Amino acid sequence: MKIQExxxxxxxxxxxxxxxxxxxxxxxxxxxxxxxxxxxxGEARVVIKAQVLVGGRGKAGGVKxxxxxxxxxxxxxxILGMDIKGITVRKVLVSGAVDIAKEFYLGAIIDRATRRIxxxxxxEGGVEIEEVARQNPGAIHxxxxxxxxxxxxxxxxxxxxxxxxxxxLLSQFVTIAQxxxxxxxxxDADLVEVNPLAIVSDKSPDGxxxxxxxxxxxxxxxxxxxxxxxxxxxxxxxxxxEDPTDAQARKLGINFIRLEGSIGCMVNGAGLxxxxxxxxxxxxGEPANFLDIGGGARHETVCGAMELILxxxxxxxxxxxxxxxxxxxxxxxxGLIEAWASQARKIPMVVRIVGTNADEAADMLRxxxxxxxxxxxxxxxxxxxxxxxxxx
Amino acid sequence: xxxxxxxxxxxxxxxxxxxxxxxxxxxxxxxxxxVVAGTRPGKGGQKAIDGTVPIxxxxxxxxxxxxANTSVIFIPASGAPDAIxxxxxxxxKTIICITEGIPALxxxxxxxxxxxxxxxxxGPNCPGATSPGKAKVGIIPAAIHRPGGVGVVSRSGTLxxxxxQAMTDAGLGQSTCVGIGGDPIIGxxxxxxxxxxxxxxxxRGIVLIGEIGGSAEEEAAAYAAEHLRGIPMAAFIAGRTxxxxxxxxxxxxxxxxxxxxxxxxxxxxxAAGIHVADSPTQLPRLLLEAGYKP
Numbered sequence: 001m002k003i004q005e006x007x008x009x010x011x012x013x014x015x016x017x018x019x020x021x022x023x024x025x026x027x028x029x030x031x032x033x034x035x036x037x038x039x040x041x042g043e044a045r046v047v048i049k050a051q052v053l054v055g056g057r058g059k060a061g062g063v064k065x066x067x068x069x070x071x072x073x074x075x076x077x078x079i080l081g082m083d084i085k086g087i088t089v090r091k092v093l094v095s096g097a098v099d100i101a102k103e104f105y106l107g108a109i110i111d112r113a114t115r116r117i118x119x120x121x122x123x124e125g126g127v128e129i130e131e132v133a134r135q136n137p138g139a140i141h142x143x144x145x146x147x148x149x150x151x152x153x154x155x156x157x158x159x160x161x162x163x164x165x166x167x168x169l170l171s172q173f174v175t176i177a178q179x180x181x182x183x184x185x186x187x188d189a190d191l192v193e194v195n196p197l198a199i200v201s202d203k204s205p206d207g208x209x210x211x212x213x214x215x216x217x218x219x220x221x222x223x224x225x226x227x228x229x230x231x232x233x234x235x236x237x238x239x240x241x242e243d244p245t246d247a248q249a250r251k252l253g254i255n256f257i258r259l260e261g262s263i264g265c266m267v268n269g270a271g272l273x274x275x276x277x278x279x280x281x282x283x284x285g286e287p288a289n290f291l292d293i294g295g296g297a298r299h300e301t302v303c304g305a306m307e308l309i310l311x312x313x314x315x316x317x318x319x320x321x322x323x324x325x326x327x328x329x330x331x332x333x334x335g336l337i338e339a340w341a342s343q344a345r346k347i348p349m350v351v352r353i354v355g356t357n358a359d360e361a362a363d364m365l366r367x368x369x370x371x372x373x374x375x376x377x378x379x380x381x382x383x384x385x386x387x388x389x390x391x392x
Numbered sequence: 393x394x395x396x397x398x399x400x401x402x403x404x405x406x407x408x409x410x411x412x413x414x415x416x417x418x419x420x421x422x423x424x425x426x427v428v429a430g431t432r433p434g435k436g437g438q439k440a441i442d443g444t445v446p447i448x449x450x451x452x453x454x455x456x457x458x459x460a461n462t463s464v465i466f467i468p469a470s471g472a473p474d475a476i477x478x479x480x481x482x483x484x485k486t487i488i489c490i491t492e493g494i495p496a497l498x499x500x501x502x503x504x505x506x507x508x509x510x511x512x513x514x515g516p517n518c519p520g521a522t523s524p525g526k527a528k529v530g531i532i533p534a535a536i537h538r539p540g541g542v543g544v545v546s547r548s549g550t551l552x553x554x555x556x557q558a559m560t561d562a563g564l565g566q567s568t569c570v571g572i573g574g575d576p577i578i579g580x581x582x583x584x585x586x587x588x589x590x591x592x593x594x595x596r597g598i599v600l601i602g603e604i605g606g607s608a609e610e611e612a613a614a615y616a617a618e619h620l621r622g623i624p625m626a627a628f629i630a631g632r633t634x635x636x637x638x639x640x641x642x643x644x645x646x647x648x649x650x651x652x653x654x655x656x657x658x659x660x661x662x663a664a665g666i667h668v669a670d671s672p673t674q675l676p677r678l679l680l681e682a683g684y685k686p
Binding site (some may be wrong): 030110112113115116117129130133184185188190201208223224225226229255257259267270271272273275277278280281282287290291295325354356375376377 | 402415469470493494495496497499500501503504505519531532533535536546547548549550551552553554557574576577601603604606607608611628630631632634635638639640641642643644645649650654670671672673683
């Protein structure tokens with residue numbers, strides 16, 4: 001699950017990491033009030049950032065500076081309602097605009113190859129790490145945390161030294177890197193990224209300047225498997241940006257991802273569901289969705305899944321592919337026939353059910369006049385033909 | 393010989409009294425697997441499966457009392473990591489964890505411990521392993537198998553069944569079929585499974601079924617290019633049409649930052665001389681074309 005920058009910053013702050021103060025505003029007036037607070041606290045300028053769960057906000061014009069209250073309000077009114085990669089901006093983050101001396105990248109990921117949490121750092125901060133990985137992979141330094149003891153100070157220090165930090169900044173870096181590790185552990189995150197981690201200069205009253213590291217942006221994704229034990233994190237799910245079908249799928253306990261095509265797919269098992277989509281494409285069609293009804297799906301799940309597919313007006317044909325192991329073919333067939341018969345749109349459907357109780361299923365489908373197929377390839381081909389026929 | 397499970401498997405079912413545990417234990421016994429024990433804390437001394445399988449409170453009890461050497465875990469995600477560690481501690485050598493939905497961070501110290509102890513862990517979030525004609529451990533349907541010389545390794549469940557069914561329909565039997573699981577942190581990788589197949593005299597051909605996410609298929613391809621040149625292989629990769637940045641059902645099936653794409657995996661496999669099928673039904677033909685002799 002992705003969470004917004006502001007929420008990610010709260011999780012970093014909870015682990016004691018240095019994050020400049022911010023406010024979230026849903027209206028231009030709220031942004032003005034937030035700016036007022038920051039100006040009162042001594043900030044000369046504020047930065048206003050669109051809160052959307054997609055990258056490339058800056059390029060899309062969703063991040064702007066403002067030096068007065070009017071400017072803050074006006075800028076917020078331009079960003080709010082803006083469309084960034086298909087997402088409407090509904091809220092902005094308002095924070096003090098600091099003078100940046102240098103930017104770094106610091107991230108923690110779950111690395112499958114080493115099967116450990118790996119911390120990555122680069123002196124080329126402020127740009128996408130994937131870009132750095134392509135252009136200059138040597139600039140990314142990494143270290144794998146100990147699977148039992150965690151990220152040890154010497155490991156974090158090595159990373160800080162590798163990106164060129166020394167003295168006070170180096171010890172700040174060690175604290176921050178270990179803080180990223182603990183943020184990951186505390187929240188069952190699978191990614192914690194600070195980009196940029198910036199050196200800023202604080203002027204003290206006597207005029208001397210002390211450089212310090214602060215987290216200016218934060219990106220966290222949470223492991224869906226860990227959410228059950230963090231009920232307060234579930235509340236961070238941004239329903240504004242969620243397709244309403246996602247919530248419905250979650251309630252049904254099925255995996256559903258909406259796509260652009262015209263062939264609605266219902267499959268048991270994630271790998272087989274992807275394969276079914278791939279074969280639709282292979283035979284000249286486009287899948288309308290990924291849908292895995294899971295193992296041992298019952299009648300109600302099948303009906304609910306069918307509703308999700310039919311709710312998509314692009315769908316011209318339905319392809320059902322079930323390889324019964326724990327899942328019983330007759331149970332699926334019963335749900336399919338019921339849901340399909342009660343639809344108003346008369347979308348054609350082709351069903352392939354093999355494995356447990358496949359013969360009973362075939363019998364039921366035949367009586368209900370549902371088109372069937374024996375092989376996966378045949379099913380995909382038939383669905384593509386049905387969709388093309390329906391489109392004409 | 394086969395790998396991982398076979399005629400010398402003496403299985404303890406961790407969670408034998410649960411709905412899934414009991415159902416699949418019956419199927420395993422019907423297939424001929426030697427199920428010597430089950431565990432359920434507090435029910436030690438009782439019997440499960442119509443009085444045929446002794447229940448122990450602990451895995452250690454099942455090892456001492458029934459000579460168990462392999463375990464299969466049907467325990468919910470909150471208790472599964474502990475169940476794996478208990479099996480390691482009891483001296484079990486092969487652990488197959490079916491449980492889905494274990495947080496990835498829980499698995500990091502567990503897998504480290506498993507490997508330190510020299511134990512083989514399959515999964516989690518996997519369908520298990522079958523050595524046709526010998527033993528079936530997990531949830532793979534028995535009917536799709538036929539004994540033979542093809543080793544099948546896959547990250548998936550039902551997609552594995554699809555591929556195995558296609559092999560069986562084409563008359564190509566299997567030495568062992570193993571589903572390694574769809575999670576990001578798993579005990580046995582493609583690479584580990586390929587090494588086991590490499591050392592198994594009975595395995596004369598290999599089918600690899602991968603999917604988007606991570607780089608395990610690429611690592612497998614590199615190993616195959618170097619060590620498996622003499623063994624006919626064929627592969628399939630699911631997720632050519634998967635959108636980037638979305639988790640496709642399996643926790644590990646996600647294209648992130650442009651890496652883990654089906655295209656990347658297919659080209660790595662093809663560069664290693666392994667043909668990649670457009671559909672799982674083509675796998676038998678590709679394997680025969682690669683020189684496999686049934």
